[in-house]
Amino acid sequence: MEPASSLKHTKHIFRVSFLLGFVLIVMILSRGLFVPKSWGQYGWYRGDAVPEHRAKPVVHGGDQSCRECHEDQYDLREEGAHVGVRCEGCHEPVGSHVINGEMTAPMFIPASFELCTGCHRRLAARPDDFSQVNPQQHLEDNEMDLTDTVCTECHDPHSPF
């Protein structure tokens, strides 16, 4: 075949290539629309995320922040097995309760056996020497029915024994 006539029958190929090229260009151009401006400023994330997060109010205060007003529970916990479990781990961040030294809202009370079983339910993945119970078995052994507050009827959450 001579080149002129072989090109004659390639119109459809040009057309489909054109269409493909068009889609590709639209895709490449639209990338700019979807990638946030500050992307990649420091790494594989939005640079603006840093100041945004920095501007958020601090809500956690640590155990010491509760101590000022709840000395009793703090001291109680110091003596018991829960000495390493943080107040805000069971309750909520201090910021939901106290702002600038003033109580703004009542603190959440985690009155549910799910709180305790979340840490103490027997699971294969937990170290053997960590205290775990099979909740059902434990309650049967102690002849109690399952209610939301059953665990705290015998154990003080701030000092379980």
Add this chain to the structure above:
Amino acid sequence: MGHELIGFLFPNDVHIHWTLMIVLYPYVTGLVAGAFIVSSLYHVFDREELKPLGRFALAASFCFLSVATLPLLNHLGHPERGPMVVVTPNFSSAMAGFGILYASYFLVVILEIWFVFRADMIRYAAESRGFKRMFYATLALGVYDTSEEARALDHKITRILAAIGIPMACLLHGYVGFLFGALKSNPWWSTPLMPVIFLFSAVVSGIAVLIVLYQLAMKIKGMPIERETISALARWLWLFMIMSLTLELLEIMTLAYEKAEEWEVIGPLLANQLSISFISVQMVLGGLIPLILLGIVVVMGAYMDDRIRNTLSMVASLLLLMQVLAMRWNVVIGGQMFSKSMRGFRDTYVPGMFEKEGILAAAAILILPFLLLVVFERILPTFDHLGQKTGDLNLDLDSEPRLG
């Protein structure tokens, strides 16, 4: 303060987060790869006995491909972000790698379909009017060249695309296996064999689904089921299922013989939690039995009544489709049944009926590609070129005598 456990919450190693959807995802993707490879056996390697399926297999792999990411999109819950994988690519992400591979493979399949069916589109446009004509004309992108030269060119491009498609199909599905095989925290997944196992079982499921669909389609259309075609498919299926089963067993054997620390949990996993889905379904019902059935078809094929051959290969294919699904289940769910600490087991997983990722959603996703296939068949019939039309109207290339 010096207390060891301050601020430390123990891991809650309880839930199975990768659900039925993550079982379906490699399953549907696997069907794509298998179907495409059958179509390529015809388009690239000129296996004449597979000619009746050359187009149909291509259409089937297109339909499965269209659905393959739905389980993932449903699981992640933000389908609108799906296309971002290709628009804003992240080449360091393994999962994004799948998206990019998937999209490029989709492109190859669509192009191949276009070149294979182009002459048909033009013919349908010429034969119809009004909206229908416009529709086919748009599909053909407005070029109506069905000359000898143009079709020869189409043919050549089809062959190139089909050839490019083979490694891509292998890569696509091998990659799904890689996604699991590369998770080094999980000994049930983390093996270099994983991509290979996934690839072979993908081809098995793809050929099996074609055997089922081909027989059904011929029944519906009242066309004869070609003996050569079924025999060839059964032979390929037998070969691939033997390899796939062997690899699956080899993996377990290695684990069992090495008896490294992970066997402490994988041994009981296979013996208890997975005893039904692995030993009974994946190995015996879906492995050994089809092995025997297909063995009969292959070895004694010459003396066999067509009816028996069709039935045997149909039953074997259905069992194998189940086997591959069970294999995906055993990998995906099985790998999450034991604690990451490898000291014991988590809760079992029973998918709910009406959950977002439950049985009903899974069934809908599994049915969808077949509905798509019916629609495809309406728009671009895949069997019509097999000598149904009269000579002069038929502009179809595939019905012409082949060279070489």
